[in-house]
Amino acid sequence: MLLISCPYCGVERPETEFRYGGEAHIARPADPSQLNDEEWAQFLYMRTNTRGLYAERWRHAHGCGRFFNAVRDTVSDKFVCTYKAGEPKPDLDALARASQEKDAR
Amino acid sequence: MAEIYTPAASLAPVLRQDAVSIQKTAPLARLSFRGRAEAQAAVAGALGFALPQAPLSAATGAGKVALWLGPDEWLLLAPEAELEAFEAAVNAAVAGLAASVTDISHRQDAVLVSGPRAAWLLNAGVPIDLALPAFPVGMVTRTLCHKAEVILWRKAEDQFVLECWRSFQPYVLEHLLDAARELSTA
Ligand SMILES: [Zn+2]
Numbered sequence: 001m002l003l004i005s006c007p008y009c010g011v012e013r014p015e016t017e018f019r020y021g022g023e024a025h026i027a028r029p030a031d032p033s034q035l036n037d038e039e040w041a042q043f044l045y046m047r048t049n050t051r052g053l054y055a056e057r058w059r060h061a062h063g064c065g066r067f068f069n070a071v072r073d074t075v076s077d078k079f080v081c082t083y084k085a086g087e088p089k090p091d092l093d094a095l096a097r098a099s100q101e102k103d104a105r
Numbered sequence: 106m107a108e109i110y111t112p113a114a115s116l117a118p119v120l121r122q123d124a125v126s127i128q129k130t131a132p133l134a135r136l137s138f139r140g141r142a143e144a145q146a147a148v149a150g151a152l153g154f155a156l157p158q159a160p161l162s163a164a165t166g167a168g169k170v171a172l173w174l175g176p177d178e179w180l181l182l183a184p185e186a187e188l189e190a191f192e193a194a195v196n197a198a199v200a201g202l203a204a205s206v207t208d209i210s211h212r213q214d215a216v217l218v219s220g221p222r223a224a225w226l227l228n229a230g231v232p233i234d235l236a237l238p239a240f241p242v243g244m245v246t247r248t249l250c251h252k253a254e255v256i257l258w259r260k261a262e263d264q265f266v267l268e269c270w271r272s273f274q275p276y277v278l279e280h281l282l283d284a285a286r287e288l289s290t291a
Contacts, residue, residue: 001232008176009160009246014232016249062249064160064175 002077004058007084008066021057023047024069025089053080053092053099071095109133109170109182110215110266119278124288125220127281130266134188135213136181136195140204145177151198152181163245163258172245172258180256185210213256215268216278222288223263229284230277231257250277 002015029035029043048054054074059067071080071090080095112128120127138148149155154166157173164171169191170182183191188210195206218227224235230250234240245258253273258266269277 011161013248016232062254063247065178065247066175 002079004070004079005082006060006063006066007068007082008064009060013060013063017060017062019059019061021059021067023049024055024057051075053096055089055092057085058082073099108260109165109168109184110217110260112217119216120282120285122220122285122289124222125218125226125285127278127285128217128219130215130217132185133210133215134183134185134191135208135210136183136192137178137207137209138181138195138204139178140199140202141177144199144202144204147198147202147204148179148181148195151194161244161246163243172256174245174247174256212270213268214271214274215266216274217260217264218267218281219264221263223265226281226284226288227257227265227267230280231255235259237262251280253277 003012004015004018005012006018026043026047029039032040032043035043051074053071055069055071057067058070059065067085068082069085069087069089070082071092072078073080080099081090083090110130110133113131116129118126118128138144140148145156152167152169152171154164154169154171156171156179157164160173160176162173168184168187172180172182174180181191181195188208192206192208199206224240227250228235231248233246233248240259242259242261245256247254247256249255250267250269253269253276255277256266256268258268260266267277
């Protein structure tokens with residue numbers, strides 16, 4: 001069973017309590033009416049879809065109900081860390097290097 | 106104080122075995138409260154005690170209970186007879202503030218799961234660690250029982266309150282009774 005650590009509850013819980021929320025740190029345009037169709041489509045649909053570490057939103061749907069962010073490896077499905085909404089995006093390159101060094105040891 | 110969840114005296118136990126029993130509980134006044142710090146302080150005034158701020162914790166006082174469900178969400182419990190006065194007091198306290206107070210007394214229903222195998226039986230459907238170090242007495246959480254969302258509150262080492270939406274309760278109980286057959290035939 002895949003366990004995910006909720007930064008609001010402070011505990012690890014099974015994946016079934018959570019819902020996936022897509023890529024994290026995508027800011028909604030301040031004034032959508034100023035965007036042309038291509039820019040709007042870019043905001044709505046285009047995602048980086050990284051192979052490797054990916055910052056994404058999750059919601060503790062059957063727990064505290066809160067959205068939070070997580071860094072997950074899309075290859076191994078391993079969660080590297082989770083953090084509260086509003087906290088800065090971690091340095092994914094540094095995290096990737098750290099986990100590579102750990103694996104090499 | 107008296108326990109807020111009491112067995113429904115008029116109803117036969119759902120399950121009665123040496124190792125574990127399931128008993129429906131008497132009706133309660135239940136309010137769902139959501140709000141930020143200012144509204145939380147106002148509700149504390151109406152309750153007579155502070156809302157628990159530690160995740161997964163409960164607070165009790167003056168015949169009422171507040172269960173932490175999320176950083177801005179609590180389930181408030183009071184005796185059934187006090188529903189109207191309780192709801193009016195909480196609504197008056199948060200008047201003018203951004204907050205939500207909803208009477209959900211009849212949306213949810215609870216059972217008491219008791220006995221030395223209570224945690225074992227619940228773990229047939231609840232996928233979280235219920236060992237005492239991980240889920241101590243007094244801890245409360247929303248989680249799942251099979252596919253139904255439930256609120257689980259550990260009242261004692263061998264007693265839990267299991268609350269869910271009332272239309273889900275037959276589903277939850279059937280699953281628990283099914284798991285309990287493993288104990289009765291052992
Ligand atoms: Zn949570």
